[in-house]
Amino acid sequence: MKTVEVGGMHCPKCVASVTKTLSELPGLSNVSVDLEKGQATFDGEASDAAIKDAIDKIGFVPGAIK
DSSP states (O other): OEEEEEEEEEHHHHHHHHHHHTOOOOOOEEEEEETTTEEEEEEEOOOOHHHHHHHHHHHEEEEOOO
């Protein structure tokens, strides 16, 4: 399982938006977004650039992927 930091989330609607966006990326599954921690976890393989670009396109700030 990998984790990506997501900056700028403030409410459950933000969580839903990030969850939907990451779930739609080819190769990712089991996406879970934690508002309090400001991060998303997921299984699967997608390039770091694709993950960060998807988060950025919906108005949030992508951080480190671990």
